Amino acid sequence: MGERRAANGDGAVSESAATSGVSSSCAVTRFLEGPIVQIAARLALAAIFFYAAIPKIGDPAAFARDIANYRLVPEEMVSPAAVMLPWIELVTALCLALGVLTRGAALVCAVLLAAFTAATTAAVLRGLNIECGCFGQSGSGNAVGWGTVVRDAAFLVPAVLVVLFDRGRYGLAKAIKRP
Amino acid sequence: MKKDMRSGFFALIGKAAGIVAVGAGLGLGVNALRADGLSLGATRPTVGDDKSTAGSCSAGPTTNVPEASIDEARALYGKPGVTFVDARSRADFERGHVKGAVLLPYEAAAAAAGQASLPVPTDHRLIVYCEYVNCQLSSLLAQLLSQSGCERVRVLKGGYPAWASAGLPTGTGP
Numbered sequence: 001m002g003e004r005r006a007a008n009g010d011g012a013v014s015e016s017a018a019t020s021g022v023s024s025s026c027a028v029t030r031f032l033e034g035p036i037v038q039i040a041a042r043l044a045l046a047a048i049f050f051y052a053a054i055p056k057i058g059d060p061a062a063f064a065r066d067i068a069n070y071r072l073v074p075e076e077m078v079s080p081a082a083v084m085l086p087w088i089e090l091v092t093a094l095c096l097a098l099g100v101l102t103r104g105a106a107l108v109c110a111v112l113l114a115a116f117t118a119a120t121t122a123a124v125l126r127g128l129n130i131e132c133g134c135f136g137q138s139g140s141g142n143a144v145g146w147g148t149v150v151r152d153a154a155f156l157v158p159a160v161l162v163v164l165f166d167r168g169r170y171g172l173a174k175a176i177k178r179p
Numbered sequence: 180m181k182k183d184m185r186s187g188f189f190a191l192i193g194k195a196a197g198i199v200a201v202g203a204g205l206g207l208g209v210n211a212l213r214a215d216g217l218s219l220g221a222t223r224p225t226v227g228d229d230k231s232t233a234g235s236c237s238a239g240p241t242t243n244v245p246e247a248s249i250d251e252a253r254a255l256y257g258k259p260g261v262t263f264v265d266a267r268s269r270a271d272f273e274r275g276h277v278k279g280a281v282l283l284p285y286e287a288a289a290a291a292a293g294q295a296s297l298p299v300p301t302d303h304r305l306i307v308y309c310e311y312v313n314c315q316l317s318s319l320l321a322q323l324l325s326q327s328g329c330e331r332v333r334v335l336k337g338g339y340p341a342w343a344s345a346g347l348p349t350g351t352g353p
Contacts (some may be wrong), residue, residue, distance in 0.1 A: 057209075060210070060216075061217060061286070069315065079217040079219050080207075080219050082217060083207060083216075083217055083219065084202065084206035084207060085206070086206065087202040087203065087205040087209070088198070088202030088203060089202070090202065090205075091198055091202035091205065092198055092202065095198060101194045101197070101198060103194065104191055104193075104195040104198055105195070107191060107192075107194075107195040108195045108198050108199060129340060131310075
């Protein structure tokens with residue numbers, strides 16, 4: 001019980017403050033596990049990854065050039081990455097949109113976004129004047145900059161929310177399991 | 180409790196790995212079926228790999244392609260016997276290019292290698308450029324031209340942005 005108590009200004013322990021702290025933390029958790037946050041985060045991630053995957057699938061050669069321009073991936077791995085990555089993004093987007101293997105898909109998103117954030121950060125720090133390649137569209141002039149880094153890092157937020165707080169309540173998998 | 184957490188963690192990793200495996204498999208499968216699928220070996224021809232002779236350049240020894248700085252390119256621009264070669268796509272070329280440059284997209288040049296003449300004067304000094312500072316198209320095309328026996332080929336350091344930002348002559352359209 002001791003650890004749940006909070007000391008007030010004159011040294012006395014306030015049980016109600018502790019209780020209110022715990023209940024507000026529970027309320028935050030309930031909110032983060034709730035349908036608004038979970039469905040919005042899932043669908044936002046699904047839309048981002050779907051939007052990112054389609055142009056790259058359409059033009060893998062351009063995406064390979066974008067990857068090569070980062071000069072982070074060994075040359076022999078550039079084409080396999082350009083071929084596989086967009087499809088991984090697409091499968092991930094479908095899982096998130098449907099609510100199937102949701103946390104696994106969100107974990108894939110989080111790992112990919114962390115890698116993209118690291119790659120774009122490295123490109124900016126090395127002063128590379130290259131296209132992002134984040135959403136395909138090679139030749140669009142969408143150059144890598146700190147804005148790209150911040151955007152990729154921001155996309156991590158919904159991914160982490162789904163990994164940590166999804167309870168599988170709002171997806172197709174749950175609907176199928178219901179009698 | 181700890182055991183449950185550990186098994187939950189491994190289940191999560193397993194699901195993520197399954198998604199990655201399905202996506203990677205689909206990507207490889209579709210690539211194998213596509214007419215324009217990528218070769219999964221090296222992404223670019225390396226000097227000495229391609230024994231074909233491109234265009235009308237006579238076959239000759241292949242060398243590493245040197246770079247030309249923007250100052251060197253500026254000094255060479257407009258001189259007789261110097262041609263700038265744009266390795267980008269037609270769309271990029273039409274948006275802006277070195278004035279008087281010849282459009283020769285790398286993909287088209289690679290496809291034509293050994294089968295058709297390339298539209299570059301082979302006895303000229305060729306300055307090849309592309310879109311970005313580290314864009315590889317220019318070095319790929321320069322290597323292709325070198326492999327085909329064009330001896331005086333250089334890559335413009337900094338590509339088209341360096342040329343345009345230096346206020347040197349540019350053109351738009353076809």
